[in-house]
Amino acid sequence: MTLKExxxxxxxxxxxxxxxxxxxxxxxxxxxxxxxxxxxxxSSYFSKHGDGRAKVKTLIKNAASIEYTIVDTExxxxxxxxxxIKKYQPRYNAMLKDGKKYSYIxxxxxxxxxxxxxxxxxxxxxxxxxPYTSKWRVEIIIDLIRKLFKIRTCSFNLSEQNIQNKKFxxxxxxxxxxxxxxxxxxxxxxxxxxKIHQIKNxxxxxxxxxxxxxxxxxxxxxxxxxxxxxxxxxxxLIAFEDYxxxxxxxxxxxxxxxxxxxxxxxxxxxxxxxxxxNGALINIFTQEMTLNLDNEEKEDLLAFTIPLLREKFNSxxxxxxxxxxxxxxxxxxxxxxxxxxxxKKLLDLSTKNVIYYKNQKLKEIASKERKQTSSERILNxxxxxxxxxxxxxxxxxxxxxNLQGSHPVASCVVFKNAKPSKKDYRHFNIKxxxxxxxxxxxxxxxxxxxxxxxxxxxxxxxLVIIDGGKGQLSSAMKSIKKLELEDKITVIGIAKKLEEIxxxxxxxxxxxxxxSESLKVIQQARNEAHRFAITFxxxxxxxxxxxxxxxxxxxxxxxxxxxxxxEFKSVKKIQEASFEEIEAVVxxxxxxxxxxxxxxxxxKEK
Numbered sequence: 001m002t003l004k005e006x007x008x009x010x011x012x013x014x015x016x017x018x019x020x021x022x023x024x025x026x027x028x029x030x031x032x033x034x035x036x037x038x039x040x041x042x043s044s045y046f047s048k049h050g051d052g053r054a055k056v057k058t059l060i061k062n063a064a065s066i067e068y069t070i071v072d073t074e075x076x077x078x079x080x081x082x083x084x085i086k087k088y089q090p091r092y093n094a095m096l097k098d099g100k101k102y103s104y105i106x107x108x109x110x111x112x113x114x115x116x117x118x119x120x121x122x123x124x125x126x127x128x129x130x131p132y133t134s135k136w137r138v139e140i141i142i143d144l145i146r147k148l149f150k151i152r153t154c155s156f157n158l159s160e161q162n163i164q165n166k167k168f169x170x171x172x173x174x175x176x177x178x179x180x181x182x183x184x185x186x187x188x189x190x191x192x193x194x195k196i197h198q199i200k201n202x203x204x205x206x207x208x209x210x211x212x213x214x215x216x217x218x219x220x221x222x223x224x225x226x227x228x229x230x231x232x233x234x235x236x237l238i239a240f241e242d243y244x245x246x247x248x249x250x251x252x253x254x255x256x257x258x259x260x261x262x263x264x265x266x267x268x269x270x271x272x273x274x275x276x277x278n279g280a281l282i283n284i285f286t287q288e289m290t291l292n293l294d295n296e297e298k299e300d301l302l303a304f305t306i307p308l309l310r311e312k313f314n315s316x317x318x319x320x321x322x323x324x325x326x327x328x329x330x331x332x333x334x335x336x337x338x339x340x341x342x343x344k345k346l347l348d349l350s351t352k353n354v355i356y357y358k359n360q361k362l363k364e365i366a367s368k369e370r371k372q373t374s375s376e377r378i379l380n381x382x383x384x385x386x387x388x389x390x391x392x393x394x395x396x397x398x399x400x401x402n403l404q405g406s407h408p409v410a411s412c413v414v415f416k417n418a419k420p421s422k423k424d425y426r427h428f429n430i431k432x433x434x435x436x437x438x439x440x441x442x443x444x445x446x447x448x449x450x451x452x453x454x455x456x457x458x459x460x461x462x463l464v465i466i467d468g469g470k471g472q473l474s475s476a477m478k479s480i481k482k483l484e485l486e487d488k489i490t491v492i493g494i495a496k497k498l499e500e501i502x503x504x505x506x507x508x509x510x511x512x513x514x515x516s517e518s519l520k521v522i523q524q525a526r527n528e529a530h531r532f533a534i535t536f537x538x539x540x541x542x543x544x545x546x547x548x549x550x551x552x553x554x555x556x557x558x559x560x561x562x563x564x565x566x567e568f569k570s571v572k573k574i575q576e577a578s579f580e581e582i583e584a585v586v587x588x589x590x591x592x593x594x595x596x597x598x599x600x601x602x603x604k605e606k
Contacts, residue, residue: 001063006046009066012360013039017077018070019084022063022092031059031092032084034077038068059092069284069353079131083280103138104130105203112158112182112192115151115199117142129203137238144236145202149195152179211237251279251342256317260306261350262298263358267291269298270361271305272354274346275313281346283313286357299326321347375417382418382463382518386501386510388490392463393417396449397525398476399467400430400441401533408433410445411533414461418521420528427536439475442466447479460489467526469495470502477504494526555593560586564594 018038022031035041045060071077085093108114109125117138121128132138146153156168168183180187214237221230259274269291275283287305303326309315319334321343328335338344379391386392395415400408414424428448433440446464453460466476473493480486486504493502499519500509512519567585568574574582575598583591 001060003046010043012363013042013068014070014356015039016070017074018068019077019080020066020068022059023065023067024062025064029088029090030063031090032081034081036074042066055092070356071349080281083282087282103132103135104128105138105142107196107200112152112189113196115142115145140236145199146178149199150178150180151195152182156183158183253342254279257319257321258310258315258317259321259346259350260302261323261347261354262302263354264298265358269301270354270358271302272350272357273309274350275315276346286354299324302326303328323347323351375419378418378517378521381516382521385512385516385518386490386492388462390462394459394461395463395465395525396461397465397467397529398442398445399529399533400438408441409533409536410441411529411536412449413525413529413532415525425532427532439471442472443475443478446476447482450483450485454483462490464489464491465522465525466491466493467529468493473502473504494522556590560590
């Protein structure tokens with residue numbers, strides 16, 4: 001992707017948290033990244049100084065497009081980035097390919113529950129909070145909870161019978177006042193459970209009183225110049241402020257679901273799809289649909305698209321989340337229209353992305369209309385001038401060339417996007433026409449050209465230009481009709497004197513404004529076809545000149561011809577050589593004869 005290409009899409013990139021993806025021409029994901037502000041982060045890759053690393057330069061060079069997904073917070077962006085990298089293993093992502101799971105805080109389902117950090121969720125009735133993007137900050141929170149509420153850290157089975165039998169004794173944690181000794185029945189189960197309820201409130205985000213208490217302690221430490229203790233409290237406050245008890249993109253309360261939302265305008269509909277597996281958002285996709293009827297309802301569009309997207313992404317999720325009721329063909333699928341909770345947050349995320357996608361597309365269309373290239377402007381003008389049904393993206397122009405019927409040849413030049421495509425130029429030797437018959441020659445080459453394109457199943461031009469008036473045009477149309485292409489190709493003729501444009505079925509010529517850009521392109525194609533034909537004709541005649549006319553000059557034998565070719569390498573260079581240079585090779589007499597022959601040929605061409 002070039003800087004110019006990026007500048008065109010830069011205004012459409014949102015200034016919100018999210019995940020961006022660089023893709024190649026085959027839509028393979030090359031790199032996945034997160035951002036607090038998407039536009040700023042993606043723009044940094046294309047800044048003047050850039051990243052500087054060779055890997056990043058190679059990434060930009062291989063990238064063909066950029067996709068992105070907006071989320072609510074920077075933490076959600078990190079979680080989604082982690083999930084997508086693990087799923088797609090992009091080539092340019094060095095980190096997060098290790099398969100590590102997210103961090104959670106577990107309150108174990110047991111008598112005198114423990115509170116600890118884990119990466120594995122076990123469906124045993126325990127309560128889990130998370131996921132969390134920073135293990136370090138979660139550890140701070142757990143440490144703070146243990147100090148505030150004095151809960152046990154041991155893994156003993158504190159059953160009622162074990163405690164009554166005095167199977168356990170208090171450990172060091174009790175003696176340093178980090179635990180109240182439930183193992184020896186020094187703390188009642190009811191008192192312990194009350195602390196667990198308070199811990200759950202804290203983990204759900206209700207920690208206002210805790211933060212207030214910590215701020216007072218930090219200020220006291222600072223007043224007493226105990227800055228290390230104050231810094232320790234400050235770290236705990238930062239951990240609480242950055243703590244997030246809920247995530248939209250990863251949830252422990254949701255298992256496998258498909259989420260769909262829709263947005264539409266007058267001509268297009270957009271369906272956003274979120275694929276959630278085991279509570280993690282693993283795929284995001286937006287389907288575009290062209291509307292055939294103005295009154296197509298959202299319910300019908302969504303019902304039509306959902307089975308296609310589920311099949312495309314191999315989804316077997318038993319539940320579908322949608323914004324409104326729709327008819328479903330699959331009877332074993334649960335349809336959910338959430339109003340609150342985690343599922344509603346997922347639906348809101350999908351809706352937010354599909355609305356932004358639609359707005360982005362509308363901006364891109366408006367931007368393209370505003371920034372119309374010169375080629376697009378010329379082609380649109382030509383389409384209007386010639387009253388064509390489609391843009392003449394592919395134009396071909398034909399011309400003949402011969403000298404008194406000798407060495408008849410023809411040329412076909414190709415213009416694409418209003419510019420010459422020289423690699424597609426073709427020249428023809430006339431095979432079936434005897435003598436100087438330009439009309440028959442034109443009929444032959446047009447037939448040969450398009451019968452071959454049809455045979456090879458190659459694309460046909462939208463516009464064919466014939467260099468000549470009505471006669472040349474009529475001859476070309478004979479071949480066009482034989483091939484049954486008259487309804488597929490627009491064919492015109494251009495007469496040189498008054499620059500008249502002729503159409504096959506119209507006896508009255510069209511006069512295009514002399515300053516029109518479309519006429520200039522037609523003239524350029526005509527002149528280019530003439531130049532290409534003349535060049536080919538001259539080259540062919542030059543070869544013939546060597547083989548026949550040069551050797552037929554009285555007094556010029558084969559040995560002299562060989563000497564000339566050995567010295568000058570080509571006929572063109574012989575023609576360009578001076579009398580003295582030729583004289584030095586074959587002598588004065590032969591040099592005079594050759595120069596005289598060149599002058600006679602040059603006079604005939606003029």
